Amino acid sequence: MTRFWPNAHALVTGAGSGIGAATAIALAKAGVRVSLAGRRIEVLQATAASLGDHVGAVVAIDVTDPAAVTKGIAQIEAAAGSIDILVNNAGKAGSAPFDKTDAALWADMLASNLSSVFLVTQAVLPGMAKRGRGRVINVASTAGLTGYAYVSAYVAAKHGVVGLTRSLALEYARRGVTVNAxxxxxxxxxxxxxxxxxxxxxxxRSEAEARAALAKVNPMQRLVTPEEVADAVLWLASEGAASINGQAVAIAGGEVFTG
Structure with missing residues (x-):
């Protein structure tokens, strides 16, 4: 059975859909109080409706805006208490050939996928360290472990997330906090x-053909489900994963190997 600290409180960013929503639901089912953050309050409220009695705070935050992050984290902690588990899931993908990747796309990918992780983690991690317990789980991508054509800005940002994860894992290893991706x-x-x-x-091509082309990358010849990713996050957030630190866990059916 997955174990968590008594009265554990998690914050999930980008919690309105996909992996973020699945993770929030999985944590709530495990008995964790879950706060939700993202840009659109209406989709966050839809996720919150699935959490039963385990809803913490629901706050709209632009996680690329330093002032908005500071204000939003303060609101969440005032309403629901200190954050024990942080799941940095918010992000977006944008594609273009490298020679057509302009400065705006580059800046957007880094802000949405990397700077957002930096900002939210910096707002939460010192409190975890002071209390001597915490889990940070960053949702990166296989793009953070290998390269893909036509998404150079996204790949660069996700590599940055993996690098930040490893650096923070070492920096906070003696403070009761683990950081994984x-x-x-x-x-x-x-x-x-x-x-x-x-x-x-x-x-x-048809939509079915397009989805099949994406699924073909996975040796299992299928898309990963959000719930499969959420289950991995759930384990990393638990007490039982106390010695797992600085890891980038691939959930991709064998597409890439880490070691």
Whole structure:
């Protein structure tokens, strides 16, 4: 049985859909009080409706804005208490050939996928260290472990998330806090739906053919499910994972290997 600290409180960013929503639901089912953050309050409230009595705070935050993060974390902790578990899931994907990747796309990918992790973690991690307990789980991607064509800015950002994870794991190892990353392959989420739509628009293939092309990357020949990623996060957030630190766990059916 997965064990958590008594009255554990988790914050999940990007919790309105996909991996974030699945993770919030999994944590709540395990008895953890869960607060939700993201840009759109209406989708966060939809996730909150699935959490039963384990809802903490529900706060709309632009996790790329330092002032908004500081204010939002203060609101969450005032309403629901100190944060013991942080799941940095918020992010977005954008694609373009490298020679057509402009400064705006580059900046957006780094802000949404890397700077957001830095900002939220910096707002939460010192409190964890002071209390002597905490879990930080960053949702990266197989793009943080290998390279993919036509998504150079996204790949660079996700590599940054993995690097930040490893650095913080060492820095906080003696303070009762672990920092790990999960690296999903193509997962059946709205982001993959957008990727499939882009393939349809650019190649004329059907949606089914586009989704099959994405699934083909996985040796299991299928998309990962959000619930599979959530289960990995649940374990890393538990007391039983106390010696797991600085790891980037691939959830991709054998697409990439870590060691």
């Amino acid at each position: 999960v690296c999903p392959g193509y997962t059946d989420t709205p982001l993959v739906a957008e990727a499939a739509a882009n393939i349809v628009a650019k190649t004329g």
